[in-house]
Amino acid sequence: MNSAPWWKEATIYQIYPRSFFDSNGDGEGDLPGVTSQLDYVKNLGVDAIWLSPFYTSPNKDGGYDVANPRDVDPRFGNLDDAKELIAQAHRRNLRVIADIVPNHFSDQHEWFQAALKAGRGSKERERFHFYDANPDGTPPNNWISLFGGPSWTQVADGQFYLHLFDSSQPDLNWENPEVNADFEKTLRFWIDLGVDGFRIDVAHGLIKEDVLINHSDPQGLSNALRLDVAMDAEVRNALLLTVPYFDRQGVHEIYRKWRKLFDSYGEREIMAVAEAWVHPPVNATRYVRADELHQVFNFDLLTAEFDSKVLFDVIERSISLNATVNALPTWALSNHDSPRVATRIGDEQARALALFVFGLPGSAYVFAGQELGLPDGQIEDSDRQDPTFFRTNGQIKGRDGARVPLPWSGNTTPFGFSTGKPWLPISQSWKDLTVESELADPKSSLHLYRNALELRKKLLVGAGGITWLESCYHGSKGESLLSYSRGAITVVMNLSDSAKECDAEGKLIIVSGGTVDARDGKKVIPARSTAWFLA
Numbered sequence: 001m002n003s004a005p006w007w008k009e010a011t012i013y014q015i016y017p018r019s020f021f022d023s024n025g026d027g028e029g030d031l032p033g034v035t036s037q038l039d040y041v042k043n044l045g046v047d048a049i050w051l052s053p054f055y056t057s058p059n060k061d062g063g064y065d066v067a068n069p070r071d072v073d074p075r076f077g078n079l080d081d082a083k084e085l086i087a088q089a090h091r092r093n094l095r096v097i098a099d100i101v102p103n104h105f106s107d108q109h110e111w112f113q114a115a116l117k118a119g120r121g122s123k124e125r126e127r128f129h130f131y132d133a134n135p136d137g138t139p140p141n142n143w144i145s146l147f148g149g150p151s152w153t154q155v156a157d158g159q160f161y162l163h164l165f166d167s168s169q170p171d172l173n174w175e176n177p178e179v180n181a182d183f184e185k186t187l188r189f190w191i192d193l194g195v196d197g198f199r200i201d202v203a204h205g206l207i208k209e210d211v212l213i214n215h216s217d218p219q220g221l222s223n224a225l226r227l228d229v230a231m232d233a234e235v236r237n238a239l240l241l242t243v244p245y246f247d248r249q250g251v252h253e254i255y256r257k258w259r260k261l262f263d264s265y266g267e268r269e270i271m272a273v274a275e276a277w278v279h280p281p282v283n284a285t286r287y288v289r290a291d292e293l294h295q296v297f298n299f300d301l302l303t304a305e306f307d308s309k310v311l312f313d314v315i316e317r318s319i320s321l322n323a324t325v326n327a328l329p330t331w332a333l334s335n336h337d338s339p340r341v342a343t344r345i346g347d348e349q350a351r352a353l354a355l356f357v358f359g360l361p362g363s364a365y366v367f368a369g370q371e372l373g374l375p376d377g378q379i380e381d382s383d384r385q386d387p388t389f390f391r392t393n394g395q396i397k398g399r400d401g402a403r404v405p406l407p408w409s410g411n412t413t414p415f416g417f418s419t420g421k422p423w424l425p426i427s428q429s430w431k432d433l434t435v436e437s438e439l440a441d442p443k444s445s446l447h448l449y450r451n452a453l454e455l456r457k458k459l460l461v462g463a464g465g466i467t468w469l470e471s472c473y474h475g476s477k478g479e480s481l482l483s484y485s486r487g488a489i490t491v492v493m494n495l496s497d498s499a500k501e502c503d504a505e506g507k508l509i510i511v512s513g514g515t516v517d518a519r520d521g522k523k524v525i526p527a528r529s530t531a532w533f534l535a
C-alpha cells in the first residue's frame with residue numbers, strides 16, 4: 001500500500017472553465033462543458049483538476065472578482081452542475097481542486113455594497129481598507145495597482161478604498177474576524193459539496209502593513225509583480241524585495257487555522273496549494289511548514305529563460321528550499337496569468353522542458369492547452385477583455401492570449417469549442433493543434449504528454465530525490481546539457497541548437513522531439529530536446 005497522500009506527487013490539470021468547452025452554444029465554456037470532457041482529461045494521465053473560479057461574478061477579472069463565493073455564476077451553470085462535475089470526476093478517480101480568492105471580493109459582493117451605504121467609520125467599512133484622503137485630497141499612499149493605475153478608488157463621501165488589483169476588486173481586511181469566519185464558511189461549503197482541495201489565489205497578500213506609507217518606485221514594483229511584463233531579472237529581483245503588501249507574517253496565522261479545518265476532514269486528505277510569489281524565494285517555504293499549507297507554487301519556471309544555468313539554479317533551489325521544511329516542490333510552465341510556454345521559449349523548447357520537469361519530484365501542474373502545445377492566441381485590441389489592457393491604456397496587452405478557448409475538433413474555427421461565437425477568437429492557424437488532429441498524430445505534443453505522464457506515474461512517483469549528473473551537466477559553464485538521474489531513469493535535456501553527445505546509460509523510453517542516435521557508445525541527443533533512459 002502506498003501511504004503517501006494523493007497530492008504529494010500528483011499531476012494537476014488547470015482548467016480555465018470559460019475557455020475549456022462550451023456546452024450550450026453561448027460562446028463561453030461552462031461546468032457541464034468540463035464534465036463532458038472528463039474522459040479526455042482522465043486519458044491525459046493526470047490525477048486532479050484545478051478549476052479557475054466559476055463563482056457568481058461580474059467577470060471584470062475573469063472570475064477572480066467574486067460576488068458570491070458560495071454559488072455558481074449562471075454563465076458557468078449552477079450548483080447542481082458543480083455537484084455533477086465533482087461526482088463525474090470522482091467516478092474517474094480524478095480529484096477536484098477549487099480556486100478561492102481571499103484577497104478581495106468583487107465590488108458587487110453584498111458586503112461591499114453595504115460598506116458603501118453604511119459610510120465612514122461603520123463596521124461594514126472595517127471589512128475592507130477604507131481610509132480618508134490626505135489633506136491635499138490625494139489617495140492615502142502612492143501604490144500602483146497590479147493591473148495599472150492607482151491602488152485606491154474614491155467613493156462618494158471622499159474616503160478611498162484599497163485595491164491591489166482592479167478597482168472592482170476591493171481588498172478584504174483580514175484583521176477583521178468576520179472576514180476569516182466567512183472564508184471558513186466558504187471552505188466548508190465546498191468541501192461538503194465534494195471538492196478535494198483549494199488553490200489559494202494571492203495567498204501571500206491577505207495581511208497589509210504600512211498602508212499609509214509611500215513606496216519609492218510604485219510603478220516599477222507593479223511591473224515587477226506581473227508575470228506578463230518582461231524585465232531584467234536583477235532589476236525585478238531588487239524591486240521584489242521591497243513589496244510592502246505581500247508576505248507579511250500575519251498570513252501564516254490564517255493558514256494555520258485553515259490547516260486545522262482541512263485536517264478535521266481526516267481521510268479525505270483535503271489539500272491546499274498557495275499562489276505565493278514571494279521574495280526572497282526562501283520565504284515560500286514558510287507556507288508549506290508542517291502546520292500550514294500542503295504546496296506552494298514555484299513561479300520561477302514561468303519566467304525562466306531556456307538556459308542551463310538558469311534552469312539548474314531554479315530547479316535545484318526549489319528542491320533544496322522545500323526540503324528544509326520536508327515539502328516537495330511544484331512545477332508549472334504556464335498558467336492563466338502568464339504567456340503560454342510555447343510562445344515564451346519556443347515550441348520545441350516547451351516540449352523539452354515539460355519532459356524534463358515531469359521527471360522531477362513533487363507535483364506537476366499543466367495548464368489546459370499546454371498539452372497541445374498551444375501558443376498564445378493572436379488577439380486584436382478590439383477583442384481584448386483583460387482589465388490590465390484598459391487600466392494601462394493598452395500599454396500592457398494583458399493575459400487574454402493564454403486564455404483563448406481550446407481547439408477540439410474539425411478543420412474550421414472555433415474547432416468544436418462552441419456552436420456559437422467564442423468569447424475570444426480562435427485562430428484558423430490552430431487547425432493542426434486540435435485535440436482531434438493531435439490524437440491522430442503519434443508525434444504530437446498531446447501524445448508526448450500522455451506518454452510522459454504514464455511513464456512518470458509508473459516509474460518515478462515516489463522514487464525519491466534526483467542526482468545531478470556531472471557527465472552531462474555543465475550548467476555552471478553555460479553549456480548545453482542538463483541531466484539528472486532519479487530511480488532507474490536518467491533524464492537528459494539538450495538546450496542547444498545542435499545535437500550533443502552524452503554518456504547516459506540505459507534504454508531510450510521517450511524523447512520530446514527528434515531522434516536519439518548512438519555514436520561510439522554515447523547517446524546523441526537532438527537539439528532542443530529531452531530524452532529519458534531506463535537503466
Ligand SMILES: [Ca+2]
Binds near residue numbers: 025026029030
Ligand atoms: Ca456556455
